[in-house]
Amino acid sequence: MANLADKIERYLKDMLGKTAEGFVVLQRGTLAHIFSCAPSQINYVLTTRFTVERGYLVESRRGGGGYLRIVRLGLDAEGNFRHVMSDLIGDELTLDRCSHIIARLEEEEVLTKRECALIKGVTSEKLAVFTPHPRRLRAALLKEVLTTVCRDDLNPDE
Amino acid sequence: MANLADKIERYLKDMLGKTAEGFVVLQRGTLAHIFSCAPSQINYVLTTRFTVERGYLVESRRGGGGYLRIVRLGLDAEGNFRHVMSDLIGDELTLDRCSHIIARLEEEEVLTKRECALIKGVTSEKLAVFTPHPRRLRAALLKEVLTTVCRDDLNPDE
DNA sequence: TTTCGTTTGACCATTTTTGACTTTATGACC
DNA sequence: GGTCATAAAGTCAAAAATGGTCAAACGAAA
Numbered sequence: 386m387a388n389l390a391d392k393i394e395r396y397l398k399d400m401l402g403k404t405a406e407g408f409v410v411l412q413r414g415t416l417a418h419i420f421s422c423a424p425s426q427i428n429y430v431l432t433t434r435f436t437v438e439r440g441y442l443v444e445s446r447r448g449g450g451g452y453l454r455i456v457r458l459g460l461d462a463e464g465n466f467r468h469v470m471s472d473l474i475g476d477e478l479t480l481d482r483c484s485h486i487i488a489r490l491e492e493e494e495v496l497t498k499r500e501c502a503l504i505k506g507v508t509s510e511k512l513a514v515f516t517p518h519p520r521r522l523r524a525a526l527l528k529e530v531l532t533t534v535c536r537d538d539l540n541p542d543e
Numbered sequence: 544m545a546n547l548a549d550k551i552e553r554y555l556k557d558m559l560g561k562t563a564e565g566f567v568v569l570q571r572g573t574l575a576h577i578f579s580c581a582p583s584q585i586n587y588v589l590t591t592r593f594t595v596e597r598g599y600l601v602e603s604r605r606g607g608g609g610y611l612r613i614v615r616l617g618l619d620a621e622g623n624f625r626h627v628m629s630d631l632i633g634d635e636l637t638l639d640r641c642s643h644i645i646a647r648l649e650e651e652e653v654l655t656k657r658e659c660a661l662i663k664g665v666t667s668e669k670l671a672v673f674t675p676h677p678r679r680l681r682a683a684l685l686k687e688v689l690t691t692v693c694r695d696d697l698n699p700d701e
Numbered sequence: 702t703t704t705c706g707t708t709t710g711a712c713c714a715t716t717t718t719t720g721a722c723t724t725t726a727t728g729a730c731c
Numbered sequence: 732g733g734t735c736a737t738a739a740a741g742t743c744a745a746a747a748a749t750g751g752t753c754a755a756a757c758g759a760a761a
Contacts, residue, residue, distance in 0.1 A: 388608025388748095390717060413740060423719045428741065433716090448726020451739035499697050500658060506687040507665050515673075515680040522673040529664040539657050546759095548707065571750055581709045586751065591706085606716020609749035708757070717748070724741070731734080 389422055393430045396420075401457050408456040413445075416453075431455070438473060438482060440489045460493050467531050474527055477520035483508050483527060495534060504530055551578055551588045559615050565695025566614040571603075574611075585611070595690055616693040632685055635678035641666050641685060653692060662688055 393416070400409045417424040435441035435455055442456040460466035473486060487504055490496045496504070508526055512519035533539070551574070558567045575582040593599035593613055600614040631644065645662055648654045654662070666684055670677035691697070 388717065391608065414738090424740075425720075425742080426718060429717070445740060446726075447724070447738085447740040449738050450727070451725085453740080499692075500661060502691045502694065502697055503658060503661065503688055506691045507684045509687070511683065511687070512680075515676065515683065518673065525669070525673065526665045529667070529669070530661055533660050533664040534657070536660065539660055546707065572748090582750075583710080583752080584708060587707070603750060604716080605714065605748085605750040607718065607748045609716075611750080702761100704759100704761075706757105706759090709755090711754095712752085714751070715749080717746100719744105719746080721744095722742085724739105726739075727737085729734100729736085731732100 389420060389426060390430050390433070393420055393422075393427065394434045397430070397435070397455060401455065407459065408454055410452050410454045412451065413453055427453070436485070438485045438489070440492065460495065466493075466495070467535050470531050471528060474524050476524055477518075478508075478524035478527060479520060480508070480510055480523070483523055486527065547578060547580055547584060548588050548591070551580075551585065552592045554578075555588070555593070555613060559613065565617075565698070566612055568610050568612045570609065571611055589613075600690065600694060615695040616690065617695045617698065632682050632689075634682055635676075636666075636682040636685060637678060638666070638668055638681070641681055644685065 397409070400411075401407075413424050413427045416427050420426070431443050431453070435443050437458070440458045440460075442458060444454045444456070446452055460469070470486065470490075473482075478486075484505065487496070487501050487508075491498060491501045504527070508523045510519070512522050516522050554577075555567070558569075559565075571582050571585045574585050578584070589601050589611070593601050595616070598616045600616060602612045602614070604610055636644075642663065645654070645659050645666075649656060649659045662685070666681045668677070670680050674680050
């Protein structure tokens with residue numbers, strides 16, 4: 386974990402984890418200073434790791450009193466997330482987007498680490514060996530997974 | 544036995560043997576430097592000696608902070624893993640046989656109920672919509688699943 | 702001497718890091 | 732209300748830091 390971007394990501398997610406509001410507000414320059422890096426490095430981290438796909442929203446303002454506000458989206462309580470996810474998945478799904486969605490489901494504790502590994506395994510680039518439309522297949526498989534994890538009989542409530 | 548590839552293989556397996564986590568992480572360039580060889584020599588070793596059939600999985604990342612991660616797959620002493628992979632599953636797998644194998648894995652407590660449900664979902668007859676060879680795809684998916692459940696990095700020491 | 706596993710190097714791909722330049726907001730001064 | 736200095740944040744492309752691929756050269760064993 387030698388790279389800066391990962392450290393900054395961790396730092397921000399820690400902050401988000403500690404706060405009850407579900408969002409944090411900070412300044413780009415200050416953060417850049419903390420990590421002794423170029424301010425644009427912060428933008429890099431935000432655009433690569435705090436995307437909607439991954440479950441985050443970033444708002445900001447320039448000028449005097451400018452700020453960054455990172456909001457953790459979370460999944461809505463009753464498993465309605467399935468609909469949201471289906472939209473996110475669509476009819477075709479690249480490997481990249483697929484990984485992000487899986488990572489998010491893990492962060493939200495919808496899936497265990499092992500389940501995520503299983504799903505990554507069956508949605509890998511190897512699908513291309515079997516079909517000319519691996520992205521369609523990938524989308525279908527992931528939707529199938531969501532359907533399954535939402536089944537009531539599999540979620541003995543606490 | 545003095546060749547480089549063998550030495551590198553030994554070195555990596557030693558590392559894996561010493562760790563309890565079931566995986567090691569290192570950098571290609573660093574390793575190449577240790578053995579004073581071309582970086583691509585490392586890839587040669589990985590692709591010839593650390594394959595799934597031999598019980599390993601390799602993940603990697605490029606760019607700044609890039610790395611190689613080698614994961615050990617726990618195979619039982621008799622090599623049952625390979626047996627299951629090649630004989631029990633084979634190149635093609637009917638839905639029926641697939642269900643039986645999954646059920647068996649649940650009984651054996653290799654997979655949880657939820658995991659089984661997930662896998663049944665992704666190996667259903669719907670695969671036929673995406674490929675003219677659903678049985679081949681099904682076989683590949685189930686092998687992928689087995690490989691994953693064998694990953695030592697996912698199985699916290701009992 | 703043919704063959705096959707090994708070794709190397711030239712070129713490719715991906716991810717991160719940095720810096721020069723741009724845009725927008727605020728507030729003080731006229 | 733304009734104008735301008737100052738204080739943010741944004742954009743984008745180049746450079747740096749990795750790992751990947753592939754084919755040719757090498758060399759030991761058959």
